[in-house]
Amino acid sequence: MSRDSNIGHKTEYDARTVYIPYKLVREENLKALREKLLDFFPGGVRMTETTEAMAHYKIEGLVVKGSADFNLLRELQELKLVMKE
Numbered sequence: 001m002s003r004d005s006n007i008g009h010k011t012e013y014d015a016r017t018v019y020i021p022y023k024l025v026r027e028e029n030l031k032a033l034r035e036k037l038l039d040f041f042p043g044g045v046r047m048t049e050t051t052e053a054m055a056h057y058k059i060e061g062l063v064v065k066g067s068a069d070f071n072l073l074r075e076l077q078e079l080k081l082v083m084k085e
Contacts, residue, residue, distance in 0.1 A: 013043035013062035018072045022055040024083045033081045037061065040072060 025033065037045045043062025050058045059072065076082040 011043070012065040014065045014067075016041070016061055016063055016072075018059045018061075019050070019056040020059065020073060020076070020082060021085075022049075022057065024073075024085065025057060025081075026083065029081050033076065036076070036079065036081060040070070040075065 034047055037047060037059060041061025041063055043064070045059065045061035048058050048060075050056050073082060077084050
């Protein structure tokens with residue numbers, strides 16, 4: 001994923017990686033979840049499936065450098081896109 005997502009655009013981004021367990025995501029919420037991730041990662045986002053140690057969705061995205069830290073799992077739970085543990 002390129003850090004220069006918009007050629008000529010001077011915004012700098014930081015990479016963030018978040019893991020969300022499969023068991024917390026309902027199949028019917030996957031499409032809405034993928035669409036909503038763009039709001040949290042303005043520089044771009046990629047969501048893949050992983051089986052490392054435990055089955056998770058791996059979310060890698062770019063946030064504006066210096067932006068406030070946030071708990072993605074909690075934010076998605078408040079939007080009812082991810083179940084609470």
